[in-house]
Structures are given as C-alpha cells and as structure tokens.
C-alpha cells in the first residue's frame with residue numbers, strides 16, 4: 001500500500017462523524033474605506049499618496065524617486081519583464097517597481113495582485129522600493145469582501161501585500177526592509 | 191523520560207532561570223506582544239464570531255479530512271503541482287532529499303517551516319552533504335548559533351542583540367561590538383540576498399492549503415519565502431495534513447485572525463497564494479502525517495490539530511514566558527507544543543503537560559478556540575495511566591497512592607513534606623517545584639491536623 005493510501009485510510013478511520021461546515025456570516029459594515037486604508041497602511045510603515053489619474057501618479061512617483069536608476073513600470077515595461085523571455089534573477093538591481101492593483105483592503109492596508117499584474121512573481125519582493133497604483137473604487141472594507149471580489153478567479157500566483165518587508169526578530173525592534181521591498185507607496189487614483 | 195542531556199522541562203527551566211535579568215526581559219517582551227494582540231483583537235467588533243467560525247471550520251475539516259485531502263490533491267495536480275505523501279518524518283526527509291538529488295544540487299534555501307523542525311530535516315540533510323540556509327532572520331540567527339528556534343513566530347526571542355552582534359561578527363564579518371538591530375538586519379539582508387540569488391531549490395512551509403482550488407498560502411513579514419521560491423527552479427512546500435481548509439473564502443476568516451493573534455499586526459506583510467508553478471519551474475507539495483492521524487483518533491486531543499501556529503498561547507503563558515522555549519525540548523514549545531509532543535512520543539515528552547499552571551489563559555486567546563489547558567490536564571491523566579508520569583511528579587503521586595493504603599506512611603510523608611517546606615523553602619520554590627518556578631508556595635502549618643488532634647487528645 002502506498003503512503004498515500006495508507007494515510008488516507010488511517011485518517012478516514014480516525015476522523016469523527018461529519019460536522020457541518022459553517023457559513024461565514026460576517027456582515028459587511030459601512031465605513032470610510034479611504035480613511036481607514038490610509039491610517040492602517042501608514043501605521044504599518046507604508047505611504048499613501050493621491051493622484052487624479054495614472055499619468056499624474058507616474059509623474060509624482062518620478063519626482064519622488066529622482067535618484068532611482070532602474071525603474072520598472074508595469075504594464076509599460078511588460079516586454080522587459082516578460083516571463084518567457086526573462087530570468088527573474090535579472091531583476092536583482094531594480095530600484096523601483098510600479099505596479100497596478102485592482103483590489104485593496106481597508107482593514108489591513110493590503111493590496112491584491114496576481115501574476116498578470118506582476119509579470120514576474122519575484123518583482124514586488126526583489127525590488128528595493130515598491131509603488132502600487134490603486135483606483136479608489138478598488139477599495140473594500142474587509143478580507144471577506146476581498147475574497148468575495150476574488151471569487152473563483154483563476155491565477156497561477158496571487159498575493160496580498162501590506163506594507164514594506166519587515167522584521168522584529170532582533171529583540172523585537174521593528175526594522176523595515178528585511179528581504180523584500182524597503183518601502184511601499186500606494187497611490188490612490190480618483 | 192526527558193531529554194536534553196537527560197534534563198526535563200523543570201530542569202531546563204532552571205538553566206534558563208539562572209539569568210534573572212534575561213528571564214525578566216523575556217517575560218516582559220512576550221507580555222508586550224500579548225498586549226499588542228489584545229489591542230488588535232479589540233479593534234474588531236466581530237472578533238469572537240471570527241474565532242467561533244474559525245473553530246467550526248477547523249472542526250468540520252477534521253471530520254472530513256480524508257475527503258478534503260483527496261480534493262486538494264486532485265485540484266493541485268490539475269494546477270500542475272506535484273503532490274507527495276509522507277507517512278512519517280523519515281519519509282518526508284527522504285522525499286526532500288530525492289528532489290534535491292534529482293535537481294542535482296547540494297544546497298538550498300528554506301523559509302520557516304515548523305514541520306521541517308519537527309522532522310529534523312536540516313540535520314538529516316547535513317549528514318547527506320546538503321547545505322540548508324534558513325532565511326527567516328530569526329531562524330538564520332539560531333542556525334548560526336547552532337541552536338533550535340525557541341518560539342514558533344519569534345525564533346530567537348531568547349537572544350539578546352549583543353549576542354546576535356557577536357554571532358554576525360563571527361559569521362558575517364560585521365564590526366565587533368555592533369549590536370544595532372537596524373544594522374544587523376541590513377547585514378543579514380545582504381548576506382541572504384546572495385543566497386536567494388544563487389540557490390536553485392527553495393523549501394517553504396504552508397499556512398493554509400485550500401481543497402477547493404488546490405492552492406496553498408504562505409504568510410511572512412520578511413518576504414523570505416517568496417524571495418526563495420520565485421528565484422528557484424524547484425519550490426518544495428511541506429505541510430502537515432491538518433493545514434487544509436475547504437474553500438478560498440475561508441482565508442478571509444483565518445488571515446484576519448492569524449497575524450492579529452500572533453503579533454498584533456492587521457495582517458502579515460506577504461500572503462502568497464501559490465496555485466500553479468511558475469513557467470519553467472517545478473512546484474512540489476509534500477503532505478505529511480507523522481502522527482497527526484494518530485492524534486486525530488484521540489478524541490480528547492484531536493482538536494489540537496486545529497492549531498494555526500500563531501503562538502498567542504506561548505506569549506500569554508506564565509510558564510513559557512518564564513522558562514523559555516528551549517526548556518520544552520521539542521520543535522513546537524509552549525502550551526500547544528505540550529499537547530502535540532506527547533502524541534509523538536509519550537515517554538520522551540511526558541514532562542510537558544506538567545509544564546503548566548492550568549490557568550487557562552492559552553485557551554482564552556487561541557484564535558481557533560482549542561481547549562488547551564483542558565487537554566494538558568487530560569494528558570496528565572493519560573500519562574499517569576500509561577505509566578509515563580515524570581520522575582519529579584512520580585514521587586508525589588506514589589506518595590499519594592501509599593498514603594491511601596497506609597496510614598503510617600501518610601503520617602511520615604506528611605511530616606517530611608512539611609519539614610522540607612519550613613526549613614528549605616528555597617528548594618521547594620525553585621528546585622523541586624516543577625510546575626511553576628515563581629509560584630508562591632503555601633505556608634506550611636507547623637502542626638498537621640493529625641498531630642494537633644493527637645497532642646490535644648493526650649493533653650485533654
């Protein structure tokens with residue numbers, strides 16, 4: 001008997017009589033999602049900017065990151081980061097990656113992206129700094145709302161990011177920039 | 191029983207308790223983390239409803255685990271994930287070794303996985319000539335120190351920054367005497383970035399695996415799991431079979447609870463959903479039993495398998511905070527570890543269910559509502575019945591048994607007990623009290639009722 005069949009047989013014999021699967025009955029509540037998202041993301045070390053549209057957002061980011069040498073803007077530089085062409089290791093010197101998210105969560109400051117928006121999965125981690133453009137209409141209140149929006153979406157890789165990479169492993173002192181991006185700026189678009 | 195150089199939890203706690211200042215710091219720091227958890231929990235009006243829902247979902251999963259495992263496997267395979275099954279630690283380790291050999295490499299990066307600690311994967315691979323670099327900062331620190339993690343979320347919480355500075359000076363060449371957390375973290379970032387960029391196999395743990403979609407989720411704050419996985423040709427994800435949840439939407443419940451319970455953060459920084467392998471890369475999942483099915487069959491202890499490894503029960507536990515993770519001499523320390531470990535080996539871990547005051551604080555904070563302190567109490571009964579009661583407890587229990595059978599023994603034992611308490615309180619409070627090092631012992635009465643009665647009968 002294979003380990004698989006053995007494990008399944010032992011588990012089946014050990015598990016108790018079937019218990020019901022509960023409904024997730026958390027009711028959505030009304031809240032100021034922009035205010036909460038801003039407060040929470042700022043509280044966990046991120047930054048929130050505002051812009052009328054994508055063009056203005058890119059303009060502001062360009063001004064704010066003048067000393068950055070390698071900047072990747074998606075989807076504009078989609079070809080450069082193309083999955084089939086490029087070895088992810090070549091992204092090692094990216095200073096700033098600008099991506100777009102179509103979903104963000106007020107209660108925890110997280111943005112949601114899939115590999116469609118990332119082109120390379122490692123991009124938001126390996127870049128020194130991360131900027132995310134998010135239309136205000138993409139904000140939802142809680143993770144329940146977020147998963148309702150994600151639904152049965154098919155993706156290869158999906159990711160919630162809430163703030164810059166961080167650690168407090170040394171005596172509980174919070175340090176930003178552990179292994180992933182050192183900063184995270186979300187630009188909310190009107 | 192009992193096991194680090196022949197020492198049990200009480201003896202190992204004594205070692206930790208030698209450094210009073212450190213015990214105080216450890217205690218306060220973890221209490222601070224507990225308070226952050228409280229603040230985060232109180233910020234969510236429906237917190238208790240979330241806990242109940244999470245608990246009910248997990249109960250349901252355990253009652254249909256075999257079906258969900260098959261569903262997960264089917265979906266994962268459709269997604270292009272290669273699924274492996276390991277009945278025990280040995281099989282798990284040899285599967286990982288086989289994948290490394292197939293990839294033709296002798297080194298890999300690994301992010302936090304308590305399961306691989308439980309299976310002693312690193313030691314096994316080292317013997318086979320494979321170098322494993324732990325990439326979570328805290329885990330890298332204990333790895334350099336040649337120690338095990340002392341906490342499942344904060345692996346090096348027992349270490350002071352000066353010790354970490356000295357370790358980094360020795361191994362990473364940082365300037366002697368520099369113990370600045372910011373500086374040391376940056377040094378680790380540079381050191382590990384080189385590893386991420388050069389290793390072709392990455393191993394990660396799994397926080398949740400979704401039966402409905404065949405995907406799995408890995409949560410980190412540092413981003414180390416992703417740096418490893420997305421740069422490697424082969425990603426191996428190892429998970430205990432109890433990590434399954436039915437639907438993707440249930441992540442809403444668990445991700446809301448996990449980080450808030452663990453560190454008081456609203457969510458972990460990175461919550462990565464791995465559904466299909468990256469183009470040109472391999473994605474493996476190893477499903478591991480290693481005693482979980484045995485625990486599932488134990489009615490009184492099965493719901494310990496609901497644990498989502500947030501460590502809230504560690505941070506709140508007065509015994510853990512004052513005895514340190516290493517005193518538990520098992521991969522998963524703390525209250526929940528003390529329930530899981532005896533299932534793996536009753537003899538070796540018979541002392542752990544006694545490393546508790548049964549105050550119940552653990553059960554109160556647990557996000558999946560495991561009745562932790564009740565289970566600790568029940569393990570004591572089971573271990574007693576099976577003859578595994580630890581030596582330090584055995585004496586008292588034997589004494590009790592004899593007292594019931596023999597009135598003279600009762601009188602001698604009682605007298606001796608009182609004599610020890612009155613004349614050597616230090617011994618009772620520190621060395622021989624195996625439950626709780628700093629618990630106040632009751633003041634011993636000078637005369638027992640029996641002595642008083644005998645004396646007064648004579649005199650009267």
Ligand code: SF4
Nearest residue numbers: 497498500501503556
């Ligand atoms: S037993 Fe509960 S509180 Fe303890 S680590 Fe597991 S989920 Fe967290």
